[in-house]
Amino acid sequence: xxxxxxxxxxxxxxxxxxxxxxxxxxxxxxxxxxxxxxxxxxxxxxxxxxxxxxxxxxxxxxxxxxxxxxxxxxxxxxxxxxxxxxxxxxxxxxxxxxxxxxxxxxxxxxxxxxxxxxxxxxxxxxxxxxxxxxxxxxxxxxxxxxxxxxxxxxxxxxxxxxxxxxxxxxxxxxxxxxxxxxxxxxxxxxxxxxxxxxxxxxxxxxxxxxxxxxxxxxxxxxxxxxxxxxxxxxxxxxxxxxxxxxxxxxxxxxxxxxxxxxxxxxxxxxxxxxxxxxxxxxxxxxxxxxxxxxxxxxxxxxxxxxxxxxxxxxxxxxxxxxxxxxxxxxxxxxxxxxxxxxxxxxxxxxxxxxxxxxxxxxxxxxxxxxxxxxxxxxxxxxxxxxxxxxxxxxxxxxxxxxxxxxxxxxxxxxxxxxxxxxxxxxxxxxxxxxxxxxxxxxxxxxxxxxxxxxxxxxxxxxxxxxxxxxxxxxxxx
Numbered sequence: 001x002x003x004x005x006x007x008x009x010x011x012x013x014x015x016x017x018x019x020x021x022x023x024x025x026x027x028x029x030x031x032x033x034x035x036x037x038x039x040x041x042x043x044x045x046x047x048x049x050x051x052x053x054x055x056x057x058x059x060x061x062x063x064x065x066x067x068x069x070x071x072x073x074x075x076x077x078x079x080x081x082x083x084x085x086x087x088x089x090x091x092x093x094x095x096x097x098x099x100x101x102x103x104x105x106x107x108x109x110x111x112x113x114x115x116x117x118x119x120x121x122x123x124x125x126x127x128x129x130x131x132x133x134x135x136x137x138x139x140x141x142x143x144x145x146x147x148x149x150x151x152x153x154x155x156x157x158x159x160x161x162x163x164x165x166x167x168x169x170x171x172x173x174x175x176x177x178x179x180x181x182x183x184x185x186x187x188x189x190x191x192x193x194x195x196x197x198x199x200x201x202x203x204x205x206x207x208x209x210x211x212x213x214x215x216x217x218x219x220x221x222x223x224x225x226x227x228x229x230x231x232x233x234x235x236x237x238x239x240x241x242x243x244x245x246x247x248x249x250x251x252x253x254x255x256x257x258x259x260x261x262x263x264x265x266x267x268x269x270x271x272x273x274x275x276x277x278x279x280x281x282x283x284x285x286x287x288x289x290x291x292x293x294x295x296x297x298x299x300x301x302x303x304x305x306x307x308x309x310x311x312x313x314x315x316x317x318x319x320x321x322x323x324x325x326x327x328x329x330x331x332x333x334x335x336x337x338x339x340x341x342x343x344x345x346x347x348x349x350x351x352x353x354x355x356x357x358x359x360x361x362x363x364x365x366x367x368x369x370x371x372x373x374x375x376x377x378x379x380x381x382x383x384x385x386x387x388x389x390x391x392x393x394x395x396x397x398x399x400x401x402x403x404x405x406x407x408x409x410x411x412x413x414x415x416x417x418x419x420x421x422x423x424x425x426x427x428x429x430x431x432x433x434x435x436x437x438x439x440x441x442x443x444x445x446x447x448x449x450x451x452x453x454x455x456x457x458x459x460x461x462x463x464x465x466x467x468x469x470x471x472x473x474x475x476x477x
Contacts, residue, residue: 006038013065022074029086030061030075036097037062041223046420047107048413049100051433052406056096059384059437060089063319064308071312078308078323085326088398092386095402103410112418114459115425117466124176124424125184127462132173132194136201138166143205165454170194171213171431172458178217179225179424195242199250204269206254211246213431215239224426248284252291253277255315291315306372317382318438324372324387331370333394340365341392341442348446362442366391388440401441409436409448416456 010031017027037057040050068075076082117123142163174194180187198211218239253273264272280286292313304310308323317323328335344362346355363383367373369391372381385406389397413429420426432455436444 010034013069016069017065017075020069020072020074022068023076023082023086026075026082026086029090030065033057033061033090033093034065036093040097040100044421046224046426047100047104047410048417048420048429048433049103049410051420051429052410052413052436053093053097053100055433056093056385056437059319059321060093060386061322063316064322067309067314067316067320071309071314073309075322078304078310079326080305081326081329082322084329085322088325088329088386088390088395089322091395091398092389092402095399096406099402099407100410103407103414106411107414107418110415112415114416114456114463115418115423117463118176118425118459119423121180121183123466125180125187128173128176128180128187129190130173131169131462132177132190135167135170135173136194136197138163139170139201139205139210142167143201165450167210168428168432168451168455169458170210171217172428174214175217175424175427175431178221178427200270202246202250203253203257203273206257206269208246208251208254209435211250213434215243215246216430216434217427218242220427220430224421224430225424226421249277249287251315252284252287255291255294256287258294321382321384321386321437324366324381324383325390327372328366328370328387328390333390333397334392335369336362336365336388336391338392341388341440344442345445345449348442349449362388362440366440382438383440384437385439385441385444388442392441405441405445405448409444409452412448412452416452416459 014027014031018024034057037054040046040053040057043050064075068077075086079085118127145163174191177187177190177194181191182188195211195214198214202208202211216239253276256276257269257272260272276287280290295313295315305327308317308320341362344365347357363381364373366383366388367381372383383391385401386398389401391397393400413432417423417425417429420429432451436447439447
């Protein structure tokens with residue numbers, strides 16, 4: 001029955017797009033990409049690599065299939081090479097799907113000893129609050145130690161960004177708490193307080209990432225922990241309600257505060273948010289109007305050539321990776337070459353004592369080389385894996401990069417976290433995976449070489465702690 005409904009949904013979506021005049025070839029490929037994403041998570045068991053493919057399919061076509069018709073725009077609007085861009089995205093996601101199948105086969109049947117202790121409900125309840133508290137502490141320090149704005153300039157060489165690599169502790173703690181929320185009041189309270197804390201952190205850090213991860217974990221509960229407590233629909237409804245609050249209030253405030261928040265302390269940032277709410281009468285329509293006026297000031301990005309949804313000012317371009325692929329195709333593939341990306345990987349992994357580091361990343365290099373951003377402008381765009389693969393190695397990169405970069409990341413995630421359905425680490429994996437499609441190939445390689453080993457080390461430490469403290473040991477151990 002679910003397959004039948006899915007087919008009807010795809011058919012309705014196709015008819016809607018055709019009615020708007022969407023390019024038929026592009027539409028077919030985008031629907032095929034969406035189908036690959038559904039296939040990845042429709043299996044009896046889900047692995048890290050499957051979530052990677054599903055997230056990549058959403059960014060490649062899923063969001064565009066939904067958002068473009070809502071704006072009354074055909075898929076090819078604002079693109080110069082719509083069919084070539086769609087072909088590149090389909091080739092990239094199809095290759096990711098093939099590599100994911102291989103990574104699953106290599107991991108299947110192998111034990112995941114680091115993940116096993118956290119499958120115990122007693123351990124989940126006891127570790128949730130301490131791990132979440134550690135995550136909040138790391139996030140707060142990470143925000144507090146960012147460079148400040150002095151005399152209109154960000155302090156060069158100031159701040160300390162190393163703590164950002166440990167922020168994953170927060171979604172890990174939230175995942176453990178969510179797994180126990182229906183049976184443990186303390187865990188449910190921790191989830192509620194964690195959500196409220198993330199709203200405040202979004203305003204003070206001027207980012208929505210951590211709060212978005214929390215909402216995604218809520219939405220993923222029926223998928224990852226099916227039938228756990230029968231309340232999956234309640235959690236999903238709560239997530240949608242909170243997402244509406246983020247879209248209507250938090251997102252506009254974050255943009256409106258962006259020009260001045262670095263000059264303010266924590267209390268000043270919250271005061272500014274309350275002042276902006278008051279100035280606009282707590283009216284989301286007025287906040288959205290002010291946000292649109294703010295975004296129209298970025299004349300290079302807000303233009304027919306720089307935005308996939310122009311003339312709309314909705315800040316959703318980052319979720320539709322067809323635009324950066326099209327922009328790379330406009331300038332020519334292979335302009336950046338593989339060398340700069342290898343350098344960025346080394347800078348991301350090695351300590352500064354061994355290599356001189358620059359502020360630019362692979363995303364900056366692709367943006368400057370292909371006219372996506374004015375040269376030297378550090379307003380970093382979302383480029384994605386497919387566009388960076390084209391920039392590094394042309395069309396051949398769409399086969400090489402998934403195999404040599406994404407493949408090892410998928411395999412490592414599969415081996416560290418194990419099978420995810422029915423395990424709280426599945427919720428944690430959702431939080432880890434959802435931004436991977438936004439990454440360029442160098443950032444994805446750094447994720448595999450730095451973040452995943454830290455995740456494995458953290459799970460190892462938690463397991464050792466359970467052995468050293470029998471009170472925390474899994475039941476039956």
